[in-house]
Amino acid sequence: xxxxxxxxxxxxxxxxxxxxxxxxxxxxxxxxxxxxxxxxxxxxxxxxxxxxxxxxxxxxxxxxxxxxxxxxxxxxxxxxxxxxxxxxxxxxxxxxxxxxxxxxxxxxxxxxxxxxxxxxxxxxxxxxxxxxxxxxxxxxxxxxxxxxx
Numbered sequence: 001x002x003x004x005x006x007x008x009x010x011x012x013x014x015x016x017x018x019x020x021x022x023x024x025x026x027x028x029x030x031x032x033x034x035x036x037x038x039x040x041x042x043x044x045x046x047x048x049x050x051x052x053x054x055x056x057x058x059x060x061x062x063x064x065x066x067x068x069x070x071x072x073x074x075x076x077x078x079x080x081x082x083x084x085x086x087x088x089x090x091x092x093x094x095x096x097x098x099x100x101x102x103x104x105x106x107x108x109x110x111x112x113x114x115x116x117x118x119x120x121x122x123x124x125x126x127x128x129x130x131x132x133x134x135x136x137x138x139x140x141x142x143x144x145x146x147x148x149x
Contacts, residue, residue, distance in 0.1 A: 014061035039068035047081035069118040085144035101137030119146040
């Protein structure tokens, strides 16, 4: 059963969010006005949250990623022990590659992307790179874990 989110972000006419799944282990919110705009989170048995946020095409419209992330966090709070970042494309990986190409260490670069900003606002500011594939400036995949400090 779906339910509409009652308070979309102010001044965003292109955000009509609908919670499509909300149970103990899964949360899915989709924008009814933009097919490629959603958040999907899965909480595993260790209470680590893996999630995917999309807002495509990048046209300035849709529900903002930070807002969807906050709705997901509200749903799972306070059970979350850590937040996983599994990046094989998108803004986080782009940030990592841009910064590591300048000689910035991988963990430092991972702490600069959107997921790090979102996680930090919820108290998950300790960043650890779990695995990666590629070389500085050319990573194809990075797995990060955000934990409480």
